[in-house]
Amino acid sequence: MRFTTDQQTLEDLNIFGKHGVESIYTLFNRTYTRGGAAILEEWFRYPLSDEKIINRRSQTIQYFTDAGTAFPFKTEWFDQAEQYLSNHDERTKLVAGDQTLRDKMTSLVAEDSDYKTIYKGVTSLIEILQCMRQFIGTIDDHAADGYRAEKEEFRVLLAETALQPLLEETQKGKWPYGKIAGYDALLRFRHRDIIRKLLQRIYQLDLYISVARLARERGFAFAEALPGDRHVVRLSGVYHPQVRQAVPNTLEINPGSNFIFLTGANMAGKSTFMKSLGIALFLAHMGLPVPASAMVFSVRDGIYTTINLPDDLGMGASHFYAEVLRVKKIARELSLGKHLFVIFDELFRGTNVKDAYEATVALSAAFAERRDSMFVISTHIIEAGEVLRERCENINFVYLPTRMQGTKPVYTYTLEEGITEDRHGMVIINNEGILEILQQGSPKITKTRKV
Amino acid sequence: MSFIADRQSIDDLNLLGKYRAGSIYGLFNKVQTRGGEKLLDEMFREPLTDPSAINQRSGVFLYLQDKDYGFPFSREQFGVVEDYLGAGSAGNILTTMAGVFRRRLMEGLVKDEAYGHIREAVRTTVSFIQTCRNFIGRFDEQEAPELLGDKIRTVKEILDDKRLTGLPREEETGDLSWQKVAVLHHLFVHVLELEMGRLCEILCYLDCCIAVSKVAADRGFSYAHALPEDEYMFHAADLRHPGLDKAVGNTISLDQDRNVLFLTGANMAGKSTFMKSFGIALYLAHMGFPVAARDMVFSVKEGLYSSINVPDNLSMGYSHFYAEVQRVKTIAEEVARSRSLLVIFDELFKGTNVKDAYDATLAVTAAFARYRNCTFIISTHIIEVGETLREEHDNLQFSYLPTVMEGAVPRYTYVLRDGITSDRHGMMIIEQEGILEIITTPQLLPDRALQP
Numbered sequence: 056m057r058f059t060t061d062q063q064t065l066e067d068l069n070i071f072g073k074h075g076v077e078s079i080y081t082l083f084n085r086t087y088t089r090g091g092a093a094i095l096e097e098w099f100r101y102p103l104s105d106e107k108i109i110n111r112r113s114q115t116i117q118y119f120t121d122a123g124t125a126f127p128f129k130t131e132w133f134d135q136a137e138q139y140l141s142n143h144d145e146r147t148k149l150v151a152g153d154q155t156l157r158d159k160m161t162s163l164v165a166e167d168s169d170y171k172t173i174y175k176g177v178t179s180l181i182e183i184l185q186c187m188r189q190f191i192g193t194i195d196d197h198a199a200d201g202y203r204a205e206k207e208e209f210r211v212l213l214a215e216t217a218l219q220p221l222l223e224e225t226q227k228g229k230w231p232y233g234k235i236a237g238y239d240a241l242l243r244f245r246h247r248d249i250i251r252k253l254l255q256r257i258y259q260l261d262l263y264i265s266v267a268r269l270a271r272e273r274g275f276a277f278a279e280a281l282p283g284d285r286h287v288v289r290l291s292g293v294y295h296p297q298v299r300q301a302v303p304n305t306l307e308i309n310p311g312s313n314f315i316f317l318t319g320a321n322m323a324g325k326s327t328f329m330k331s332l333g334i335a336l337f338l339a340h341m342g343l344p345v346p347a348s349a350m351v352f353s354v355r356d357g358i359y360t361t362i363n364l365p366d367d368l369g370m371g372a373s374h375f376y377a378e379v380l381r382v383k384k385i386a387r388e389l390s391l392g393k394h395l396f397v398i399f400d401e402l403f404r405g406t407n408v409k410d411a412y413e414a415t416v417a418l419s420a421a422f423a424e425r426r427d428s429m430f431v432i433s434t435h436i437i438e439a440g441e442v443l444r445e446r447c448e449n450i451n452f453v454y455l456p457t458r459m460q461g462t463k464p465v466y467t468y469t470l471e472e473g474i475t476e477d478r479h480g481m482v483i484i485n486n487e488g489i490l491e492i493l494q495q496g497s498p499k500i501t502k503t504r505k506v
Numbered sequence: 507m508s509f510i511a512d513r514q515s516i517d518d519l520n521l522l523g524k525y526r527a528g529s530i531y532g533l534f535n536k537v538q539t540r541g542g543e544k545l546l547d548e549m550f551r552e553p554l555t556d557p558s559a560i561n562q563r564s565g566v567f568l569y570l571q572d573k574d575y576g577f578p579f580s581r582e583q584f585g586v587v588e589d590y591l592g593a594g595s596a597g598n599i600l601t602t603m604a605g606v607f608r609r610r611l612m613e614g615l616v617k618d619e620a621y622g623h624i625r626e627a628v629r630t631t632v633s634f635i636q637t638c639r640n641f642i643g644r645f646d647e648q649e650a651p652e653l654l655g656d657k658i659r660t661v662k663e664i665l666d667d668k669r670l671t672g673l674p675r676e677e678e679t680g681d682l683s684w685q686k687v688a689v690l691h692h693l694f695v696h697v698l699e700l701e702m703g704r705l706c707e708i709l710c711y712l713d714c715c716i717a718v719s720k721v722a723a724d725r726g727f728s729y730a731h732a733l734p735e736d737e738y739m740f741h742a743a744d745l746r747h748p749g750l751d752k753a754v755g756n757t758i759s760l761d762q763d764r765n766v767l768f769l770t771g772a773n774m775a776g777k778s779t780f781m782k783s784f785g786i787a788l789y790l791a792h793m794g795f796p797v798a799a800r801d802m803v804f805s806v807k808e809g810l811y812s813s814i815n816v817p818d819n820l821s822m823g824y825s826h827f828y829a830e831v832q833r834v835k836t837i838a839e840e841v842a843r844s845r846s847l848l849v850i851f852d853e854l855f856k857g858t859n860v861k862d863a864y865d866a867t868l869a870v871t872a873a874f875a876r877y878r879n880c881t882f883i884i885s886t887h888i889i890e891v892g893e894t895l896r897e898e899h900d901n902l903q904f905s906y907l908p909t910v911m912e913g914a915v916p917r918y919t920y921v922l923r924d925g926i927t928s929d930r931h932g933m934m935i936i937e938q939e940g941i942l943e944i945i946t947t948p949q950l951l952p953d954r955a956l957q958p
Contacts, residue, residue: 410932496842
């Protein structure tokens with residue numbers, strides 16, 4: 056089964072972001088080649104749901120992280136090679152020994168740009184091939200368990216007899232026309248498929264190495280994927296990768312406590328914490344390193360978040376109704392027996408208190424029955440928590456605290472057990488001095504006119 | 507001084523924007539001329555604050571709506587004339603003659619098109635002036651409102667100029683000699699350049715006003731009567747949203763003894779729509795425009811502030827609650843400057859917990875209510891605030907939008923009633939959608955079994 060998610064979730068977690076804005080994708084997109092970036096995007100579009108593939112990918116990146124491997128190629132080789140390979144029109148093939156006197160004269164006076172492209176393409180590809188062979192030799196077979204299969208593929212591809220003259224080539228300085236023409240036929244036409252396959256493998260290698268470098272720089276951890284039916288997620292020191300000096304938190308979810316009930320005052324960091332959970336889960340399902348100190352997780356069939364649900368008041372649908380439809384959509388997915396990770400920020404905030412209270416209790420109790428899925432729900436309605444505590448034994452109550460320093464609220468951003476009654480709305484209003492502003496102003500009229 | 511409405515308010519009410527779906531500007535933009543559109547833009551951007559100016563302008567619209575003459579030019583025809591007259595020319599009659607003769611020759615010799623263009627433009631202008639004369643002749647400048655009468659008089663004076671009265675009739679322009687074309691060309695673009703410019707300008711004004719009055723007639727809008735600021739009152743019957751076809755009208759009166767409207771109602775009962783209707787009507791009324799209401803009378807205000815769709819700016823670290831607090835602060839600063847404003851708050855403090863929302867709504871409403879020179883419309887889900895406010899203040903008007911239950915289906919009347927409602931149907935909507943059943947009666951995928 057494919058890992059599923061939706062547009063709302065991608066936007067909530069800022070996975071791709073708006074154009075030109077920092078996003079999770081741009082954070083990871085450190086590849087040296089354009090081909091590498093394309094593969095990364097595919098990984099982001101299609102997260103995995105098979106723990107074996109996830110673990111293999113994750114172990115490979117971990118090997119390169121530990122080894123501190125640098126990308127051995129020059130970026131411009133690939134640009135030149137790609138431009139060269141993209142033209143596979145037979146008529147542009149160089150024919151050996153066919154360089155006429157006129158061609159020679161022309162190349163003396165002004166450089167032929169077509170020939171130049173071919174020349175650069177051929178020499179770049181030969182550099183790439185030779186560099187690759189050398190690089191393969193440096194990979195430690197024992198340490199790089201996850202990469203063994205791909206390394207073997209490289210060895211087979213490079214052992215191709217047709218490529219041997221290229222690998223043994225030792226030409227220095229300016230290459231003669233005849234030699235270029237010979238290799239051109241080989242690279243661009245006769246063994247095009249092998250070359251393509253090789254380049255694709257190298258782009259993949261680029262991605263491993265560039266992600267590994269990111270993991271090393273940022274100190275990201277490698278998540279261990281478990282089979283889906285274990286239903287556990289253990290996260291230590293998870294934080295939001297885009298928040299400066301983010302405070303890490305630790306959380307365990309298992310079938311005995313698969314429902315996280317989160318409370319906290321405004322601005323205490325509830326949304327940020329939920330986003331960091333979602334991002335870690337999402338990244339882990341691609342086999343990428345996660346912003347945490349350690350992570351173990353059972354693969355899920357999908358992740359759904361509801362953090363910034365837009366109110367479509369212009370269309371006549373109230374915020375509340377938008378939330379109801381969203382819950383319904385997730386309920387449908389759950390009823391198919393999928394194992395989901397569900398995040399709801401401030402469930403039912405678009406309605407009156409009593410409705411919100413009843414709806415939160417009813418839905419939370421129904422969700423909590425599904426021990427094969429995981430739920431993280433934040434709310435302002437702490438009364439719902441008290442009732443749920445008595446009804447369901449698998450709810451984990453946590454909160455983000457606020458400490459008051461005089462009249463100034465200070466936030467620790469560190470999870471604690473329980474339900475908090477912290478509320479500082481009035482404190483914030485008082486700090487902004489809104490009531491004073493209004494009291495100091497003088498209305499033009501304050502008294503009722505006598506009739 | 508102009509009427510103030512900031513970005514957020516204009517977006518909330520969807521007032522401006524030529525290309526925005528359902529914008530109020532788009533509703534009225536039925537003009538034919540570019541000049542008319544520019545004028546409409548200006549009116550929308552700068553509503554008036556002087557009651558007599560407002561009433562004069564609405565008087566013009568009303569007069570034109572009564573007469574229903576229509577605007578006699580199409581967008582293309584007017585555009586051609588405007589471009590031709592606007593291009594201008596220099597020189598005396600001799601150089602113009604020489605120029606036209608040269609082009610006439612070129613036409614004969616090398617099929618040059620320039621002469622043809624000039625002749626066409628001259629003919630269109632002749633017919634344009636004739637249409638103008640017929641059109642303007644229907645107006646009686648004595649009877650028309652002063653603002654319009656002056657303009658009509660100016661146009662008549664221009665058309666009565668003896669240099670224009672001697673023009674050939676439209677039917678005779680088929681075979682003009684090149685000399686005649688040259689003389690007329692010189693007359694239009696050089697001799698009468700200023701007069702023709704003024705003529706076009708006034709026609710654009712008429713176009714704009716006629717378009718607005720046409721919209722009023724088509725949609726059954728009426729004109730509001732403006733009173734001086736210190737009357738502090740607002741009344742409208744059958745007030746509805748101008749963009750909705752089947753909108754339900756409501757009657758509403760507010761004055762300084764009742765300057766706060768406290769609005770309650772269930773989800774989807776139409777609270778936001780009512781508040782928007784009110785804001786839009788007041789904005790249009792300040793422009794002298796027709797409003798979607800009957801018998802509207804209002805004292806002018808200095809501006810309008812609304813807080814309907816305040817976006818949460820979580821990326822900037824603003825929670826929804828904090829964004830709202832900032833918005834309230836901005837408005838409080840304006841109100842405290844002793845301005846007469848209309849202030850609209852839709853579901854104040856919905857981004858926080860109940861107790862905070864209760865405390866905050868109570869404190870903020872009470873502090874605002876003191877300013878009887880301003881009008882406030884406040885909607886909330888927290889009905890308890892209303893009870894407390896009712897005891898402490900005498901200048902609040904309590905209204906609600908009811909929900910009628912027909913079996914298990916809620917129906918909304920959209921008609922205001924007095925009082926506070928405790929209607930709520932959130933759970934009912936959830937039940938209607940059958941969400942709980944979906945969760946409890948799974949239809950598993952083939953390879954799935956529920957965990958014990």
